[in-house]
Amino acid sequence: MVADLYRRRWRIEDAFNTVKRLLGLSYLWTGSINGIKLQLWATWLFYAVLVDLGDAVADELSLPFDDISLEMIYRGLYHFTTAHQKGKATDPIKYFADPQNRDLGIIKQRRKPNVKLIVAPFPDLQRGSDQFFFNNSLKAS
Template sequence: MWTGSINGVKLQVWATWLFYAVLVDLGDAVADELSLPFDRISLEMIYRGLYHFNVAYDKGNAEDPIKYFAAPENQDLGVVKYLRKPVSKLDLSPFPAPS
């Protein structure tokens, strides 16, 4: 929706912040359900997974989005971020020590 009035812009900003707050709250609830820290949960994949939850809800296969995202059969949605390898420190000394 495009608008040039200040009230329209304020409404769009308010709606965006409200949706983000709901998304963060949902991500936090999923993290609690999985007993993981919040930063391991991908909010983007929660947002994308809402479509899949809606389809499952319409078919009668899901009732609660938190349990849906935490279910083992739905881990292919990518809600939980993969653990990355730690970044190795680059040794820039002229004669690096063998590792």
């Protein structure tokens, strides 16, 4: 439970990182307070729409939301717009969930599992066992 809460804490950090880096909120367009408020509200509103779109794509693919890359959905909006203008796509959710569009990278790649480092003179002989370090069979008397 604590690990799950800690993992969710990073969602806030990821949201701020995405909004600043991807959506350009790290720079303010103007110095007026009204312009700053307008930029903040517009950026966070667009981020909310992006999250909603990502959630809908995750539901369409029957995947957890964490497996969907919001950055790649944002970058894929250009491709959807192009396909929409050519009359090839009408629904962005169906477009991103289509198996033909898997090359957009909407689904995050799985990381390789961590492999334990075996510190032994003959590691191939010890890979299947629980022994990961030198076996000190000769004890000093």
